[in-house]
Amino acid sequence: MTAVRNHWRKQPFIASPLLRYGLYAAVIAYVAVTVTTLPIDWTRASQGLERAGRIFGGAFPPSFQRSGLLIDGFLESLKIALLATVGGVFLSIPIAFMAARNIAPLPIYYLGRGIIVVARSFHPVIVAIVFVKAVGFGPFAGVLTLVVYSIGFVAKLLAERIEEIDPGPVEAMKSAGAPFLSVLIYAVFPQIMQRQIGLGIYQLDSNLRASAVVGIVGAGGIGATLANAFGRYDYDFALAITMVIVGVILISEAVSGAIRKRIA
Amino acid sequence: MEQLSLHEWSRYTPRQRFQRYACFALATLVVAWALGSVNIVWAWVWDAPNQMGDLFSRMVPPDPANLDQILSALLDTVNLATIATALAVVLALPVAYIAAQNTTPNAVTLWIGRFILVSSRSVNTIIWALLFVAIFGPGIVAGIVAIMFRSIGFLGKLLGEAIEEIDPRPVEALQACGASHFKVVLYAIVPQVMPTFFAVSILRWDINLRESTVLGLVGAGGIGVILQGAIDTFNWQEVSTVLIAIIVLVVTGEVVSSYLRRRIL
Amino acid sequence: MLKIKSLVKRYGAGDPVLKDLNLEIEGDQVVSVIGSSGAGKSTLLRCINRLVEPTSGTISLNGTDFTALGKRDLRIARRRVGMVFQSFNLIDRLTVMENVQSGRLGYISTWAALTRRYPKEDIRRAFELMERVGIAHYADKRADELSGGERQRVGVIRALMQQPEILLADEPTASLDPKTSEQIMMLLRDLANELKLPVIINIHNVHEAREFSDRIVGMRYGRIIFDDLPEALSEEAMHDIYAGIPHADRQVEGEAA
Numbered sequence: 001m002t003a004v005r006n007h008w009r010k011q012p013f014i015a016s017p018l019l020r021y022g023l024y025a026a027v028i029a030y031v032a033v034t035v036t037t038l039p040i041d042w043t044r045a046s047q048g049l050e051r052a053g054r055i056f057g058g059a060f061p062p063s064f065q066r067s068g069l070l071i072d073g074f075l076e077s078l079k080i081a082l083l084a085t086v087g088g089v090f091l092s093i094p095i096a097f098m099a100a101r102n103i104a105p106l107p108i109y110y111l112g113r114g115i116i117v118v119a120r121s122f123h124p125v126i127v128a129i130v131f132v133k134a135v136g137f138g139p140f141a142g143v144l145t146l147v148v149y150s151i152g153f154v155a156k157l158l159a160e161r162i163e164e165i166d167p168g169p170v171e172a173m174k175s176a177g178a179p180f181l182s183v184l185i186y187a188v189f190p191q192i193m194q195r196q197i198g199l200g201i202y203q204l205d206s207n208l209r210a211s212a213v214v215g216i217v218g219a220g221g222i223g224a225t226l227a228n229a230f231g232r233y234d235y236d237f238a239l240a241i242t243m244v245i246v247g248v249i250l251i252s253e254a255v256s257g258a259i260r261k262r263i264a
Numbered sequence: 265m266e267q268l269s270l271h272e273w274s275r276y277t278p279r280q281r282f283q284r285y286a287c288f289a290l291a292t293l294v295v296a297w298a299l300g301s302v303n304i305v306w307a308w309v310w311d312a313p314n315q316m317g318d319l320f321s322r323m324v325p326p327d328p329a330n331l332d333q334i335l336s337a338l339l340d341t342v343n344l345a346t347i348a349t350a351l352a353v354v355l356a357l358p359v360a361y362i363a364a365q366n367t368t369p370n371a372v373t374l375w376i377g378r379f380i381l382v383s384s385r386s387v388n389t390i391i392w393a394l395l396f397v398a399i400f401g402p403g404i405v406a407g408i409v410a411i412m413f414r415s416i417g418f419l420g421k422l423l424g425e426a427i428e429e430i431d432p433r434p435v436e437a438l439q440a441c442g443a444s445h446f447k448v449v450l451y452a453i454v455p456q457v458m459p460t461f462f463a464v465s466i467l468r469w470d471i472n473l474r475e476s477t478v479l480g481l482v483g484a485g486g487i488g489v490i491l492q493g494a495i496d497t498f499n500w501q502e503v504s505t506v507l508i509a510i511i512v513l514v515v516t517g518e519v520v521s522s523y524l525r526r527r528i529l
Numbered sequence: 530m531l532k533i534k535s536l537v538k539r540y541g542a543g544d545p546v547l548k549d550l551n552l553e554i555e556g557d558q559v560v561s562v563i564g565s566s567g568a569g570k571s572t573l574l575r576c577i578n579r580l581v582e583p584t585s586g587t588i589s590l591n592g593t594d595f596t597a598l599g600k601r602d603l604r605i606a607r608r609r610v611g612m613v614f615q616s617f618n619l620i621d622r623l624t625v626m627e628n629v630q631s632g633r634l635g636y637i638s639t640w641a642a643l644t645r646r647y648p649k650e651d652i653r654r655a656f657e658l659m660e661r662v663g664i665a666h667y668a669d670k671r672a673d674e675l676s677g678g679e680r681q682r683v684g685v686i687r688a689l690m691q692q693p694e695i696l697l698a699d700e701p702t703a704s705l706d707p708k709t710s711e712q713i714m715m716l717l718r719d720l721a722n723e724l725k726l727p728v729i730i731n732i733h734n735v736h737e738a739r740e741f742s743d744r745i746v747g748m749r750y751g752r753i754i755f756d757d758l759p760e761a762l763s764e765e766a767m768h769d770i771y772a773g774i775p776h777a778d779r780q781v782e783g784e785a786a
Contacts, residue, residue, distance in 0.1 A: 004660070006653035008626055010645040011669050031350075034343040039485070044401040052399045079298040086295055121514040122507070125390060125478040126488075129495060130503075134319045135312045140304045144312075213390045217481055220303070230394050246386040437618035437684075440578055441691055442607035442635030447642050451631050455622040 055235050062243055063236035069225055070241060074248065077221035080142040081207040087143065088150020088207075089200045095151055096158035097184070103162060112159070119152030128214035139220030146207045146214070153206070154199045158192060165191045198260050205256035212245050319500065326508060327501030334490055334502075334509050340404065341486035341513065344479070345472040348408045352415035353465050359416060360423035367427055367453065381424070384417025389475045393484040404485030411472050411479070419468055426460035427453060462528045470521040477510050487513075530555050531577070531695055531727065536586035538572050545584070546572045548751040554695070557725045559718050561738035561759075564748035565771050570731040573748070574697045577729075578610040579603060591694055608635040611688030613717075615700040617680045619687075621673035625664065628672050628683050629655045632690030651690070658686045662716060678709035685716065689724070696721070698730040702737065710734070714741040735767065 014020040064070070098104050098112025127148050131141040169187040178186070215223020222241060229238040276284065362368045363377030393410035400406045434452040443451070480488020487510060494502040531554040538547040546569045554560055562570050575581035577588055579595060588595045590609060598606055611632070619628045630647050641647060659665040662682045667675060672683060681701060688696055698717060702710035714730075718741045721728045732738045738745055739759045747755030747762075747770040755766050
């Protein structure tokens, strides 16, 4: 009888030992090089704990004394989010059609895709800082920023939805001799409207989140209030603002989730 | 009364129609309120296209004079995002463990876990960055910690959900073998959440790459610092170079992460 | 020897699923437990190693009272009870060897479990057993690449790796086709013989129960109403075990009470 094996090792995820150990070495080397070459000011960072203590000491208890300022900032954020959602959702419809392969001719398709890629690549804060320089401080820059942000998201998903539509009704309309616009309205819109409303509500929620941030670079809303409080070392007010932001985000997430569940 | 009219056709019942009109009216009202009361100088709005055109005309052609500095800042940004993601992944594991209903030791830890997730997730990276710049001073450390704090919530939530959705039968089998709690986790739970773990980590890395491009605008390191500098000095041609660099970075990140996802899963 | 005395299991406030149940199993016999769905077969098996916590009664295996054990001692005691499941309960993404070795998790160190450096004797025993059932060449395959019959063989070996004093099989063939199902039953019977191991099998297929077991226990609504040699299982006894529906039983109980 043959001897029974008494040795077994799990086969490694990467079969070639050279590649495997090479990968380990590369990871270690990467971490080592990165940690040593990143421009880190260790002495400054090491004071962090002490500063953190001071900041949190200053932040508690949160101060709601200037709640008027807080409410104004928040309402402005809400308005920015609303207007940007309406603008973004409307603008994203033509752009989505431009970026749908089954509707648009090739050059227009590339143009539409290009707009979406650019809108998606830039973080809203970067867009905001450019708009602030172009049109001045305040909510208008915020609205423009979030319109761009909305287009990046809504137009992309809507374009994908348009590409998935059932081509049957389109053919039927075309063969009935309907002009292009009628085809869109009767054969394509009904298939995408529900999705568009769902996306709009989702986008309102994420615009509200983003509007809190773009204010930090001067585009209006509660973010501006927060940045000011931080700048003036009013940490108790900053904490109050942050708590309101978190609360509003949680509520808006719950509401938008509930609405989308109902209409879906 | 119930005379069927063959000449009239409508898509909705009166009740439905009423509801729809009510929704539309409400939405219009809200938008009108926002438009009417928002603090916008309309003269600036009409002037905006001119201003934008002017700005963009100043941006071309992009000026590559500072390219090596920009590229090195870009590399810092990538490193920042990668290190922060790696740290966040490690820290998110215990949080996910206590935030999942089927693995958390008791109700108190469950609520601690959920509290960590909610507070981490609801505060935006930039707001975290503001805080950590105040704590650690301007620089890349604040950026790393900010990204880390925001990522823990994201990773922890998705991993926790994955833990809650595992097949409980292998767990039962290993308990029947007399395996300790830790070994049950190791053999029955870890292998089941592995795919989600990798997918979620890669996804977050991609998001972090994007987010780390703006950290510099509040002083938390990376390419944003250069962008801020160029904007403050009205060096619009350099601004456009930086913007192009960011697009290239983000698109590359997306390609790399989708490649990794396909390779690993 | 397994001794179950006046075992009661009640979920919530409803009727007990097991009602004052007594059962003794000795030596290396294969005992099949039959009964319609909801009769309490699965609960009975899970009470033995306390995957389901009994409400009252005692269960003792070779002198150890399982119902009296604390958490830690229970874990040690569970090593002595092997269990095979209807849906195999393997860890799909791990290899066959890892699944087999997971039966030893109660014995080996955490470090060995983590690094997959299993003790030499365990590996040899695993290969012996896998050889015995014809799956040794799958050691490095992922468990989800195997067919149902092969997966159940892995499940059986995982239980045997514990070097158990008794083997519990909860409908081990219910997810398998008839031919594979017979093979697994044959395997369980032969292994019981070879290893001098008592085996309790919950089973729906009365034909297989008759063919492969030394003793048949018939359950109906939480009670044992038949306990004898397979040959003694008459049409009449069968009718008693399977006739009626749990709901009707419950009504009879209610009237009696």
